[in-house]
Amino acid sequence: MGFVEIRENVFRGPLPAREGALGSLLAHFEPAHVVGHPTFRNADNIGPELRRGMEAALTAFPGERVAFVVSDGTCRLDEPDHSTLDAAMRAAAEFLAGLDTSVRARLLVAATPYDGYKGDRTPGKGSALKLLFDETAYCSTMQDLILLDGDLRNDFHPWFQTFAAVAAQHRLRWPNRHYFVTARYARHFVDASLTRFIVGPLTTLMGCYVPGGISGDIVLSAGAVQHERDVVWDEARRRYGTDIATTLDNIADPETAIYEVYLGAKLHDITDEAKLSVMPGEVIGSALNRLLYYEEREGRVSRLLASHEPLQRPITWGPDKTGIAFIDPGHTDVFDVDRKREALLAGFERYEKAMRETLNTETFRWVKERVHRLRSASAHDTDPVLFLNVTRDFWVQLLYESLGHLFATRQVDVVKSCLNYLYTAAFLEFCREKLERLGARTYGAVRAMQKQLGVPPQEAEKFYREEVDAVVEAMALSFYEGRRAIVDEITRRTSAFPARPR
Numbered sequence: 001m002g003f004v005e006i007r008e009n010v011f012r013g014p015l016p017a018r019e020g021a022l023g024s025l026l027a028h029f030e031p032a033h034v035v036g037h038p039t040f041r042n043a044d045n046i047g048p049e050l051r052r053g054m055e056a057a058l059t060a061f062p063g064e065r066v067a068f069v070v071s072d073g074t075c076r077l078d079e080p081d082h083s084t085l086d087a088a089m090r091a092a093a094e095f096l097a098g099l100d101t102s103v104r105a106r107l108l109v110a111a112t113p114y115d116g117y118k119g120d121r122t123p124g125k126g127s128a129l130k131l132l133f134d135e136t137a138y139c140s141t142m143q144d145l146i147l148l149d150g151d152l153r154n155d156f157h158p159w160f161q162t163f164a165a166v167a168a169q170h171r172l173r174w175p176n177r178h179y180f181v182t183a184r185y186a187r188h189f190v191d192a193s194l195t196r197f198i199v200g201p202l203t204t205l206m207g208c209y210v211p212g213g214i215s216g217d218i219v220l221s222a223g224a225v226q227h228e229r230d231v232v233w234d235e236a237r238r239r240y241g242t243d244i245a246t247t248l249d250n251i252a253d254p255e256t257a258i259y260e261v262y263l264g265a266k267l268h269d270i271t272d273e274a275k276l277s278v279m280p281g282e283v284i285g286s287a288l289n290r291l292l293y294y295e296e297r298e299g300r301v302s303r304l305l306a307s308h309e310p311l312q313r314p315i316t317w318g319p320d321k322t323g324i325a326f327i328d329p330g331h332t333d334v335f336d337v338d339r340k341r342e343a344l345l346a347g348f349e350r351y352e353k354a355m356r357e358t359l360n361t362e363t364f365r366w367v368k369e370r371v372h373r374l375r376s377a378s379a380h381d382t383d384p385v386l387f388l389n390v391t392r393d394f395w396v397q398l399l400y401e402s403l404g405h406l407f408a409t410r411q412v413d414v415v416k417s418c419l420n421y422l423y424t425a426a427f428l429e430f431c432r433e434k435l436e437r438l439g440a441r442t443y444g445a446v447r448a449m450q451k452q453l454g455v456p457p458q459e460a461e462k463f464y465r466e467e468v469d470a471v472v473e474a475m476a477l478s479f480y481e482g483r484r485a486i487v488d489e490i491t492r493r494t495s496a497f498p499a500r501p502r
Contacts, residue, residue, distance in 0.1 A: 002014065002018065002021040002024065002025070003021055003022065003025050003110060003112070006089050006093065007089075007092075007093040007096065007097070008096065008104065009096055009104060009105070009107060009108045009109065010089055010092045010093050010096065010108075010109050010110075011025060011108070011109070011110040011111070012085065012089060012110075012111055012112065013110060013111065013112025013113060014112070014113075015075060015076075015077060015080065015113045015115065015116070016077055016113070016115055016116025016117070017112060017113055017114050017115060017116050017117035017131060018117075019117065019118055019134075020135070020138065021112075021135075022069065022110060022112060022131065022135040022138075023134075023135040023136070023137065023138025023139065024138060025108075025110055026067055026069075026110075026135065026136060026138060026139040026142070027138045027139050027140070029065060029067055029108045030065060030139070030141040031064075031065040031066055031067040031108065031139065031141060031142060032061065032064040032065055032066070032141060032142065032143050033057070033061055033064065033065075033066045033067070033142070033143060033144055033145075033146060034066075034067045034068075034069060034132070034136055034139065034142050034144075034145050034146070035053055035057065035066060035067070035068045035069070035145075035146045035147075035148065036069050036071060036129065036132040036145060036146070036147045036148070037049065037050070037068070037069070037070045037071065037088075037147075037148055037149070037150045038071050038072075038073070038125045038128035038129055038132075038147070038149065038150060039070055039071070039072045039073065039074065039084050039088075039128070039150035040072070040073040040074055040084075040125075040128075040150070041074050041083075041084065042074075042084050042087075042150035042151055043074070043083035043084045043086070043087040044087075045150065045151055045152075045153065046070060046084055046087050046088045046091070046150050047087045047088060047090060047091030048091070048153075049148075049150065049152055049153070050068060050070070050088055050091050050092055050095070050109065051091055051095050052154075052155060052156050053068060053148070053156050053160075054066075054068065054092075054095055054096075054107055054109075055095075055156075055157070056155075056156035056157045056159070056160040056161075057107070057156075057160055058103065058106065058107070059157060059160070059161070060157070060160035060161045060163070060164045061160070061164060063106075064106065065105075065106050065107070065108070065141075066106065066107055066108075067107075067108040067109075067110065068092070068107070068108070068109045068110070069109075069110045069111075069112070069132060070084070070085065070088045070109075070110070070111040070112070070150070071112060071114045071128040071129070071131050071132055072084050072085055072088075072111065072112065072113050072114065072128070073113075073114060073115070073123055073124070073125075073127070073128055074113075075113040075115070076113065076115040076121075076123070077115050077116060077121070084111075084150075085111045085112075085113070088109070088111040089109070089111050092109035092111075096109070112131070114127050114128050114130070114131040115127075117130065117131045117134075118134070120238070122235055122238040122239065123239070124238050124239030124240055124242075124282075125216075125239070125240055125242055125243075126233065126236075126237045126238040126239055126240065126241060126242035127238045127239075129147065129228070129242050130228075130233060130238065130242075132145065132147070133145075133225055133228035133229055134229055136222075136225060137225075137226075137229060142222050142225075143167065143221065143222060144163075144167060144179075144219050144220060144221050144222065145219070145220050145222070145225050146160075146163060146218075146219050147216070147217065147218050147219070147220070148216075148217050149216040149217060149268060151268045151269040152217070152266070152267065152268050153267040153268065154263075154264070154265075154266070154267050158263070158264070158322065158323060158324045159217075159263055159324075161323075162261050162263065162317065162322045162323075162324070163181060163219050163261075166179070166181055166219070166259050166261060166317065167179070167219075167221070170221075170257060170259075174257060177223075177255055177256065177257050178220075178221045178222075178223035178224040178250075178253070178255055178256040178257070179219075179220075179221045179224060179256065179257045179258075179259060180218065180219070180220055180221070180224050180246075180247075180250035180256050180257070180258050180259070181218060181219035181220075181259040181260075181261055182210055182212040182218050182247065182258070182259070182260055182261075182314065183212050183217045183218065183260075183261060183263045183266070184211065184212050184260050184261065184262050184263070184316075185212075185262065185263045185264055185265050185266045185327075186264070186265040186266075186326060186327060186328070186329050186460075186464045186468075186469075187265070187266050187329055188329040188330070188332055188453075188454070189430075189431065189434045189455075189463075189464070189467075189468050190332065190334065190335040190431055190453065191266075191329070191332075193280075193423065193424070193427040194279070194280055194283050194284075194423070195211065195212065196211075196427070196430070196472045197395065197423045197426050197427050197430075197472075197475075198280075198283065198284055198287065198419065198423055199211075199244050199247070199283070199287065200472060200473075200475075200476040201396075201399060201475070201476045201479040201480075202244075202248075202287050202291065203247060203248065203251060204311055204476060204477075204479060204480040204483070205291060205301050205304060205305075205403075205483070206248055206251040206252060206291075206294065206300065206301075206304075207251065207300075207304055207309070207311070207312055208251045208258060208311070208312040208313065208314065209311050209312070209313055209314075209473075209476055209477070209480070210247055210251060210258060210260065210314055211260075211472070211473065211476065212260060216243055217263070217266070218243070218246070220246075220250075223255075223256075224250055224253075224256055227246070227249045227250065227253065227256075228246065228249075231245070231249065234286075234289065235282075236281075236282040236283075236285040236286040236289065237286050239279075239282045240279040240282040240283055240286075241282045241283050241285060241286025241287070242286070243283075244283055244286050244287045244290070245286045245287070245289075245290050248287065248290040248291070248294070249290065252294055252300065257315060258314040258315065259314055259315045259316075259317065260313075260314035260315070260316050260317070261316075261317040261322055262317060262318050262319045262321075262322050262324060263322065263324055264319075264324040264325065264326065264327035265326075265327035265328065265329045265330075266329070267327070267329070267330070280420050280423065280424075281416055281417070281420045284416045284419050284420055284423070285412060285413070285416040288406055288412045288415060288416060289412055291403075291406070292406070292407075292410060292412065295407065301407070304483070305483055305484060305486055305487050306487075311477070311480050326460075326461045326464075326465075328454075328455070328457055328460040328461070329454075329460075329464070330454055331452045331453055331454030332453050332454065333450065333451055333452060333453065335431070335450045335453055336450060337385065337443060337446045337447060337450060338379070338443075338447075340387070340424075340428055340431075341374070341379060341386075341387065343424065344371065344374060344387060344388060344424065344425060344428070345371065345374060345375055347421050347424070348368075348371045348421070350421075351417050351418065351420065351421035352368075354413075354414045354415075354416075354417035354418040354421075355367060355417075355418045355421065355422070357405070357411075357414050357418075358401065358402050358405045358411075358414055358415055358418040359398070359401050359402070359405075359418065360401055360492075363397070363398070363401060367388065367422070367425075370388040370389055370390075371388065373386075374386055374387065374388060379443050380443065380444075381442060381443055381444025381447065382442055382443075382444060383442060383443050384441055384442055384443075385432050385435065385436075385440075385441065385442065385443055385446055387425060387428040387429055387432055388425040388428075388429070389429060390422065390425040390426040390428075390429050391426075391429060392426070392429075392430070392471070392475045392478075393478075394426075395422070395423075395426035395475070396475065396478055396479045396482065397485075398419075398422050398426070399419075399479060400482070400483075400485040400486050400489055401489050402415050402418055402419050402422075403415075403486050403489070404485075404486050404487075404488070404489020404490045404492065404493055405418075405489070405493055407486070407490050408489075408490045408493035408494050409493065430471075434467060434468070435449070437463075437467060438455065
């Protein structure tokens with residue numbers, strides 16, 4: 001069974017997902033643009049998000065057909081929860097019913113589970129996108145694929161206008177090249193931990209600093225989508241490792257132009273503790289695997305480590321060009337200082353072996369001593385906030401040692417586990433610094449502030465520009481400038497752990 005038309009131009013996909021079903025629907029509709037929403041338990045948000053997207057698409061892409069596809073992981077064979085799919089179809093039907101016939105003909109909405117697609121049942125955002133990437137191959141009219149997370153609450157008019165403008169300018173300048181558009185926006189200082197401390201620095205080892213490497217909101221030209229169909233998808237990529245893998249693959253392709261566009265702020269559900277217990281390892285593992293892949297295929301990382309070339313940057317569209325002014329990320333209650341402290345203490349034993357194997361002896365001893373100090377310290381309201389004191393300079397050193405071990409041994413799982421623990425410590429030190437900047441130096445002050453954690457509106461733009469974005473960028477550039485240290489770490493380890501034959 002294929003897609004069923006619920007209302008005019010509103011379709012529902014089968015469970016399990018059937019290969020070619022979505023592709024046939026798109027091929028028949030002939031859209032110029034496909035907007036894909038990977039979703040998981042987004043029933044409360046996907047309806048309004050679709051309406052905002054369709055409104056924006058009609059304005060940004062005049063006279064063109066646009067298909068919206070919800071690729072949902074909520075509805076699975078062993079747990080057929082239709083709530084997100086139902087919310088999407090209900091909102092789409094209501095919106096389309098209010099349009100003139102000629103306008104309605106320009107939009108199509110398809111909502112489908114992805115479970116079981118091509119016989120795979122791996123849950124995760126990557127599996128949701130795998131269906132979109134593969135099925136759009138049937139659609140020869142598609143110019144680009146716009147991917148937007150299912151929890152967004154942004155106004156999409158300026159976003160879609162920006163995407164359209166980038167594509168138009170690109171076609172004039174490089175009509176035969178692909179393009180990959182990534183987002184840059186203000187994200188709450190307790191959000192985007194992986195983006196800031198893992199993804200940004202690691203993109204520099206591919207030769208181009210792309211700070212929004214797992215932004216989730218990207219645009220790929222039809223040619224760039226082909227990258228996704230050509231590669232082998234491992235479990236990490238099928239779960240949460242898809243965005244970083246896509247970013248690194250596009251950086252590696254000389255025929256793809258990388259754009260970074262400023263979109264104001266990402267207004268969404270900040271990643272919670274449950275997701276953070278799974279996601280980091282898969283993102284880190286996916287990134288490490290792609291670095292090894294390009295090193296083994298073409299010696300890309302080795303050449304970069306030996307070169308004196310300046311770091312490349314994406315083609316940047318700042319707020320002056322996108323026309324999108326700063327938007328305050330606002331406030332959140334997801335940060336819990338006691339849970340963060342406990343995560344460091346409880347997680348050490350789980351990751352201790354990996355850190356001992358990966359890090360230099362003195363470095364590991366230092367980390368272990370800091371954990372002991374944290375365990376011995378009290379956390380009363382009057383006590384100063386304490387984590388592991390993994391400063392940004394020390395974090396860069398930890399990256400050098402971890403990557404040296406990776407390239408000397410090819411032990412992805414060990415290095416992934418090591419970084420999974422240590423990046424948390426580094427990010428919490430960053431958060432502690434920002435909390436202190438906002439006046440919360442003690443546990444009691446943080447406990448009171450974290451219930452509604454944010455920056456005073458009159459200070460927000462300067463704070464996020466100077467205290468967050470500039471700081472993180474300086475760290476990534478420092479990592480790149482000192483990258484020769486990775487060679488020293490590889491050399492140190494090679495005699496004990498000879499590299500595998502290539």
